Amino acid sequence: MKILISPSSFGKCGIEPLQILEKTNYKLIHNPYGRKLTEKEVIELGGKELVGIVAGVESLNQKVLDQLPNLKCISRVGVGLDSVDLKYAENIGVKVLNTPDGPTRAVAELTIGLAMNLLRCITIADSNLKQKKWKKEIGNLILNKKVGIFGLGRIGKATAKLFQNLGASIQGYDLYPDHEYLKNNDINLVSIEELFESSDIISVHVPGSKNNEPIINMGELNLMKETAYLINVSRGGVVEEKALYRLLENKKIAGAALDVFLEEPYDGDFLKLNNVILTPHLGSYALEGKLKMEIDAVNNLINFLNKVK
Numbered sequence: 001m002k003i004l005i006s007p008s009s010f011g012k013c014g015i016e017p018l019q020i021l022e023k024t025n026y027k028l029i030h031n032p033y034g035r036k037l038t039e040k041e042v043i044e045l046g047g048k049e050l051v052g053i054v055a056g057v058e059s060l061n062q063k064v065l066d067q068l069p070n071l072k073c074i075s076r077v078g079v080g081l082d083s084v085d086l087k088y089a090e091n092i093g094v095k096v097l098n099t100p101d102g103p104t105r106a107v108a109e110l111t112i113g114l115a116m117n118l119l120r121c122i123t124i125a126d127s128n129l130k131q132k133k134w135k136k137e138i139g140n141l142i143l144n145k146k147v148g149i150f151g152l153g154r155i156g157k158a159t160a161k162l163f164q165n166l167g168a169s170i171q172g173y174d175l176y177p178d179h180e181y182l183k184n185n186d187i188n189l190v191s192i193e194e195l196f197e198s199s200d201i202i203s204v205h206v207p208g209s210k211n212n213e214p215i216i217n218m219g220e221l222n223l224m225k226e227t228a229y230l231i232n233v234s235r236g237g238v239v240e241e242k243a244l245y246r247l248l249e250n251k252k253i254a255g256a257a258l259d260v261f262l263e264e265p266y267d268g269d270f271l272k273l274n275n276v277i278l279t280p281h282l283g284s285y286a287l288e289g290k291l292k293m294e295i296d297a298v299n300n301l302i303n304f305l306n307k308v309k
Contacts, residue, residue, distance in 0.1 A: 001070075002027045002049045003301070004042070007056035007077050008034050010294060013287045017054075017294040024302060026051070036264075043067040052301045054294075060084045065092060072308055075301035077293050078103060078284060079155075080235060082208040097300040100154060102293030103284035107233050108158035110283050111203050112166070114257035115142060118201075118229045123277055143167035148199030150216070151206035151234065152177065152187070159203055160187060171195060196223035201231065208235035212262060218243035221253070230256045233283045237262040245269050248276055259283050 003026045005011075010031070011018045021028055029045050031037060037045070037058040046053070046068045053060070055076045062085050065071065074084060076098040089096050117123055121137035128135045147163045149156045149172040160170045164186070171188040173195045182189050196202065202224070209215060216239045224230070230253065232239050241262055247253050248270075257277040258270065270276050284290055 001025075001051045002029050002046065003052040003054065004029045004031075004046050004050055005054045006031055006037055006042070006058055007054070007294075008036065009285075009290075010054065010077070013291040013294065016291065017298045020295070020298045020302065021054075026305075039064050046071070052305055054297050054301060055084070057083050060089075062088045065089060065094065073097065073301055073304045075297045075304070077297040080207055082235065095304055097297075097304065099293040099296040099300070102289050102296055104154045104158050104289075106286035106289035107155045107205075107283040108162055109286070110259065110279075111159045111231055111233050112162050114231050114233070114259070114277060114279075115147075115163075115201055115203070115229070117277055118231075118255050118257055119145075124274065127274075141167075142201075144169070145200040146171065146198060148172065148190075148195040148202045149187075150192075150195060150202060150204045152181070153205060155233075156203075156205035157181065157185075159205060160185070163201075163203075168201075171199065192220060193223060196220045197225075199228060200225070201229050204230070204232040204234045204238060206234050206238060208237055212237040214238065214240035214243075216240065218246075221247055224253045226252060227254050229254050231258075232256070233259040236260040236264060236281075241268070241270075245273075248273050251275070 005028060008031050039059050042058055042064050048069055050068050050071055052073045055074050060074060060083060065088060071094050073095045079098055079100050081096060081098055084096055086096055119142060120139035125137050145168045147168045147170050149160050149170060152172045152174040164170055171190045173190060173192050177189050206215060214237060218240060221243050244256060248256055255275040259279045260281050264281055270278055
């Protein structure tokens with residue numbers, strides 16, 4: 001019986017997850033490609049003997065699952081499960097687990113870092129100086145800024161707290177708001193329209209839609225102030241990329257920071273702009289958080305497989 005370890009970076013933050021797996025009697029199949037696996041590669045590496053997957057963000061749709069007849073459990077290293085056909089997995093008896101706590105602090109801290117970078121023009125100043133241009137950019141403080149949190153789950157809540165600690169006021173939008181949390185943490189619940197119209201910084205923390213359809217379109221983006229910034233560390237495709245590009249190109253908003261893209265690795269038009277900061281989907285890539293996610297994912301998988309033996 002085999003376990004497929006899909007994430008290309010698995011084990012690089014510490015040996016503990018591999019040590020846990022190596023104590024089992026399962027044959028471990030590693031990702032040999034150093035990148036996200038294709039559907040065909042998952043099928044070829046897995047085969048009929050595959051019982052478990054330590055999963056990344058590779059596609060695990062009906063077509064793939066049908067070719068893995070003995071698969072019992074998918075254990076995701078991370079939170080998002082939009083790459084898995086959850087309904088079909090449930091129908092065929094495949095358990096799907098994730099690690100919701102591991103990336104929370106890492107993504108929240110990256111959001112704060114990106115906000116500071118945008119407000120203080122750090123990337124622009126760095127680029128100027130490396131080109132031997134001594135130019136002092138005038139930036140802004142986080143203090144007293146109105147931050148709109150679009151999605152108040154674990155990461156949204158953690159991000160809101162960090163912004164509050166820096167002196168920002170918080171307003172939020174969520175489809176299923178935690179009213180007790182909002183009241184206890186001095187966060188105003190507002191409509192989508194008000195959030196986009198009145199926020200100085202908008203930070204996006206929602207899962208992707210099933211069909212990768214944008215949740216934030218030109219209609220919402222057009223409401224933003226010209227001095228406002230947008231940060232997306234959630235999922236690629238949540239924000240309509242072409243609409244955001246047009247606004248940034250025409251200086252209709254002050255800037256944006258993007259860690260996620262509809263197509264990754266990213267090689268699109270945002271690369272042409274100097275008012276957007278781009279990072280390669282590294283939200284969870286803090287050593288401590290990533291190691292915890294890998295340990296949690298492995299333990300989730302082994303504990304489930306032990307139950308169903």
